[in-house]
Amino acid sequence: MRKIYQIFVALSIILMLYACNKSEKKTFQIGFAQCTMNDNWRKTMVEGMESELAFHNNIGMTIANANSNSTRQIAQIQQFIDDKVDLIIVTPNEAKPLTAIIEKAFDAGIPVVIVDRKTTSEKYTAFVGADxxxxxxxxxxxxxxxxxxxxxxxxxxxxxxxxxxxxxxxxxxxxxxxxxxxxxxxxxxxxxxxxxxxxxxxxxxxxxxxxxxxxxxxxxxxxxxxxxxxxxxxxxxxxxxxxxxxxxxxxxxxxxxxxxxxxLYPTGGEEAIKTAVKILTKQPFEKENQLFTTIINAENVGIMLAQYQKIKEQQDDIKRQASKIIELTRIFSTQQNTLYLTVIFLLVVISLGGILFYLLREKQKSNQVLANQNRAILEQKDEIERISQLARQATEDKLRFYSYISHEFRTPLSLILTPTEDILHRKSVDAKETKNALQLIYKNANRLLRLVDQLLELRKVDAGKMELEVSQQDLVAFVKDIVSDFNVKAKTQHIDLQFICPFAQMPFGFDAEKLDKVLFNIISNAFKYTPVGGLIHVSLLKNIEKIEILISDNGIGMSKEEKERAFDLFYRGNQNISLGTGLGLALSREFVSLHQGDIEVESEKGKGTTFKIILPYVECQSIEKESVKENAYLRESVEPITPIFANNSVVHDNTIVLIEDNQDLNQFLTQKLRIAYNTVPVESAEKGWEEILNNIPDLIISDVMLPEMDGFSLTQKIKNDFRTSHIPVILLTAKGQMESQIEGAKAGADAYISKPFNQQLLEEKIKGLLENRDRMRRRFSSEITNPSQIQKTERKFLVEFELLIEKNLNDSSLSVEKLSKELGMSRVQLFRKISALTNKNVTDYIADFKLLKAKALLKETDKTIAEVAYETGFNNPSYFTTFFKQKTNQTPSEWRNS
Missing domain, CATH: 3.40.50.2300 (Response regulator)
Structure with a gap:
């Protein structure tokens, strides 16, 4: 009863909202394209229209004034077409220029009434005007x-x-x-x-x-x-x-x-509206409506004047009546809303009365408790029978599951056996053909291995946890390659197998493994039910919004029931041979649905079958996603990774930050690398970034797929931060596709190694990068004031650093602490950054910069030695002379005169 009460309350609220928001809407909308309104004749036409519209409250009219400009009038009519008005009235400014747009409106199904002037075409609904x-x-x-x-x-x-x-x-x-x-x-x-x-x-x-x-x-x-x-x-x-x-x-x-x-040249305003009303209300009307004309002279002017005065009085009276009607309509609407509210309150009272009546009846039903208990027992019995039926159904599903396994293994096995038999029966051996056959056997043996892996993923499908691993590939080459796998089988069975596609290539983002399974399953089904000498055609089509893959055959086809249940889970037709064997088509539909697509089937018994796979076409970038197989080995409980330098008292010259979320791999690499390097192991990019800033390491090793921030994003962050941009980065990933390697290079990675990787290769990569960095430091240690010689990524930092030194050059208290604060770095970070780039400490760098500045001032200006000393930050000219001679083996005066 509570639910009934809630329904009554909801209906009451809806009725109240409807009553409060109800407003009169126009049934029809007319667009009036007036060529000009600069003369009284045109204004009189509009007044006549508005006077006639007063009799039709359900019709609204929008007026557009072109001011005798044909181009503007064409644009106004186009706007009426775009707004999808119900009817257009036009007084053409010029006949020929307006013809095309009026024909366009007419062809679009919008009635067009032409007033006063005709166009050069007969494509209009009606004409009103004098000749x-x-x-x-x-x-x-x-x-x-x-x-x-x-x-x-x-x-x-x-x-x-x-x-x-x-x-x-x-x-x-x-x-x-x-x-x-x-x-x-x-x-x-x-x-x-x-x-x-x-x-x-x-x-x-x-x-x-x-x-x-x-x-x-x-x-x-x-x-x-x-x-x-x-x-x-x-x-x-x-x-x-x-x-x-x-x-x-x-x-x-x-x-x-x-x-x-x-x-007399009548405006035709009233007649135009009358004709428009007939057209909109589907009443009979005349296409050509010629208005009456006559000569007005001194003899009949009095009569005409009297008639117009009478008409004017009638129009004024009509306007007053229309205004009164509007007022009465408003009053009626108010009274109607009041009535709605009264009805709503009445419904509420009735519902409350119903609740009271229900409560009274509940007291009288206490004697029916026993009957209700008996009914509950019967319902329990029915439930037990239903559960029993479900158990039987589950047993049948298991049997169907085994049929599915056979179905899935049968197709690749056939593509292994067929080329094998072909090789065995050949009288002569062709090396190239034999190699191609062996490659096909090898490919399908791998496909059998993938099928075993997919059996483990069936629970993911049932649980809705299956995810796509999308990458951008050439769909034409992908489908063509799958079709070509069946060439030997087609040749053996004398089946006309063709791949039809009007495109040379088609970049598209999809999960290759899952789409391979879908296509392979459907094509193998087609072979299964296509007789010898039949045909199987695979077509690939595309338009702006979607891609369609059609697999057509002229096999035995399906009955109506089989077609309707073709994608049902575990369904098998009544015949010994059926297209619905096992989970094949059901799983195919799930994989297509994951791509936001759809799969349809058209079939007729004895005439063949066509499967249509429809995928939404969107441009996408390569999407890296770590495969479950990457961590397919069992994760056993292991001891936490020991802190850096634990169990190893040796402190090495180089430090490596290792970021890997797989604990086993993290521990393995840490144990291997700490033999030669100080190793800082972490399990996330966020923690890794903290350790990178704290340690400013010599090298970073990172996995690509990490819990939150991925390896690509972390690499970009490292290379874009001037504190860390000099540090080499090695990326590890289970994805070795070229697209992923390109993305790693764009992010700024110095090396990209695919899993599973060779440990010796990794160690050699680390060694090579560190040696390259050391060679760069040695090379530029004597060229620190020429940052253009340093690689582009570090050039900006050194330029900014030298500009900051020059800005504070005359400051004798200039220190490492002050410079690091200005740069937003810690003292340690600045020291390690400059040392990594130039093989010099910050103090020596500042001293060498001052020396070069002093040399330039001595050669290029007439300033005294004391002025040069103060300008380069020396408090004592004597100390400046001593410093200069220590660095150059010449006094400032000797340098200037040399």
Whole structure:
């Protein structure tokens, strides 16, 4: 009952969160790409859209203004596509440039409604707008009427390349050309706003004052032209286009008599939204929606004005109603949340009542205790039977386990026996072929040995403790090599064995041993169930994300049940011959899963089988990991390693820090090395670093794989610290691959020895490195002020050391303690560092440096001998002269004059 109560509480909390966080979401989102909003006609279009959207609270609209820039409008439409809006409305700035992006949106499955201007393509969902050619024709008809079929006309438009200007001009010409007495004396088109090309209009009207009528492509132009005519004292008939409602708009200009007429050009804002709603709600709609147009002149302007005023009042009323609806929605939401909370509290009360009812019933169930005990006894009996069944199952699993062992040994044995039989039956012996066969036998004998080791790892699989030993290798060569192992068997059984791969090489990080087992197992299964004369094809494919290895055959195939249970542990099919023998496929799936991959099988009875191994493709570096086999020998309890110099009273010239986490190997090496060297044995890199800083040894021997910090990281730390960078490092590891050796060299190791190693080799390596270090000290002991002669890794330290001496050169109290403190080293560390590099102690080094500085000052400057003495840190010029003569067999004066 407690659980039921917890469920009720959880549901109550969820409902409360839902009630508190519930918010109205838009069902659809429209993106509106407006070419410009710099004129009242465009603004009126947007107002119409917003007015119509007030009836659809579930639709939101985002407006993007291109400011008459086609490139910007293309980018805005692309953004709508990326945002995956439900529908796009476009008023194209230019027809041709916008065609491609509108087609792209249409092809992407986004409905596109084009308003006002069309593109050069039919790839759009719907068009809403008036026919601009019809607008031009209406203007021509009315010009003919008011001029009574005779007169001259001046045409003015904006944007010569825009489709409205082109269409209006063509429609106007179509009517004018039908009347020979009407003459279009000039068509002036400019991309600039009217206020910027009024001077061109003024210049033309000044030169042609007798023009009878002016046809302006919009009411803004018409108004501007009327002002120009007024300033020139001309009274001209002017026809505009748009017919907008408002102060100084088309209808108002006609009413005031400023222009003769305007051609109504509806914005189509409301119609565009209506069409969009039909498209989004899957209602029938017209693709071509041509808007009504008419001529507004002095005769009907009053009617049009009244209609617009009425429409304006209705729109204002709609806005007020929409605002009221929003307010009512908010109130409804608040009341709804209150209702949710009430229901939640009611549920809590009911749950508490249920708990009380349950407690009352518990008292009445005391007489059922005996029945419950009987039921418990029956359940125990069932449990005993279940355990018995599990024991029988375990026995069967053991039998299957023995079958698995046979299965695993059978494949490599066959690859040993097959080439052996081939050699025995040959009439003539070919040395090269015999060698290749023996190499194959040798390889598979080793594989049998590995199988024995893998039997010991079965418990790791069951316990989930199996780990990968990944290294980067050429996967093509790896798979090809495995396939080639079966060439002799394929030839014997007349099987078409092929390796298919379009790549010459494929660097990839994987556990070679485990992937070898997977491929070897599946290919051997393919041979087992492929008849003589059949085919086995191994394919290696790769794309950006994954690698696929396909092993296909045309063998007996599997039934549906066998295919479904192919990877089940210990499963064996009903037939005497089955692809599911033992643990082979089950273990293969585990190894592939360790690689974060998957293995699939496709098979049909009598038609063959295809195994697909899918591995995620990632670039990886070589990963060093110590093999369990490295410490395969038994670890017996041994006495702790005795401290350095214990049982050995001899103190040697050279000290070695030995870092090895295997106690047996650590003790063995310590006993061997302390015969000739002072040996400091430790079992971790962290302790090793402490001993290195304490002793500043002559050489370091370190294992690669250590408990926390590995040998590569420790080597880098040693070589990057100026206190220890001069110390040679030998790395020991069970991994001898070239990649590991390269990584050791990058870390700065002076030698890299693979386990198991030859003790004499190790001792010779130690001896050689120490002798090289000693030769370097002797060589540069007389060149200490020329650090460029010393190897690059130590050059920086000596340069910094000499700069520090020069900085304090005139300080007569300069000491080893002061220099070591400035360098962040102990006195002992500094002494050992300088001695290791130059074979001199620090005091002699400072003295020689002062001497060289004094020589340079005496030769290159006119300073007195006393000034040179003080500048090089001598308190007494007399002592300076004595010191100088002891070192050079000349006095400072004799040196200067020589």
């Amino acid at each position: 601009n050619k019809l607008i031009g024709q209406n203007a021509g008809i009315y010009a003919n009427i008011i001029l009574k079929g005779q007169g001259t006309i001046f045409e003015v438009g904006e944007g010569a390349k825009t489709s409205p200007t082109i269409d209006r001009h063509q429609g106007f010409l179509k009517i004018i050309n039908k009347n020979p007495q009407l003459k279009l004396v000039k068509s002036l088109f400019s991309a600039r706003q009217p206020q910027y090309f009024q001077e061109e209009i003024r210049a033309f009207l000044s030169q042609h004052p007798k023009v009878d009528l002016i046809y302006a492509h919009n009411d803004r132009l018409a108004h501007a032209i009327a002002n120009v005519c007024k300033s020139l004292g001309l009274n001209k008939k002017i026809i505009g286009v748009d017919g907008l409602y408002g102060a100084n708009q088309g209808i108002d200009l006609v009413r005031k008599g400023i222009i003769s007429a305007t051609i």
